[in-house]
Amino acid sequence: MRGEYNTRQKRELLRFLKEGGLRHFSVDDVVFEMDRQGEKVGRTTVYRYLEQLAEQGSVRKYQNAQGVTQYQHVADADACGGHFHMMCSRCGNLLHVDCRLMGELSDHLMRDHGFVLDPRETILVGVCEKCRNDGEAVDHGPDGAEGCHHCL
16 A cells, blocks of 8 residues: 655645635635745645545535635644534635534534534534625635625
């Protein structure tokens, strides 16, 4: 069986994701942004490595409101697995939810319905406050709402 190689491209991709913080990226976003930074990485390489990182828990994988698969670096996989997430159906931002009520909902589902809710896989979809106040559907792309004139 072939071992895993720690190539320069993989190291640069992981660096890029870590520097992105809570930003989320599609495969094409990663290829474009890394190319812009002077790092040529093939789309297939990016896809395979992001999938590998998602399986390892270093990257969160989800589909945004437009159905595009997004990847987001997870600095602390255990912490991210312990809370729920909300996604804005307009801008696509993924928000972390540390809320007592969500824990109570999870407990209720287990106790009264025998259903174990997995917070890592549970995303509540709605419209964030910024988009509701703006009234416009805005796709913020990989940079999220940070600095967007629609969301200030």
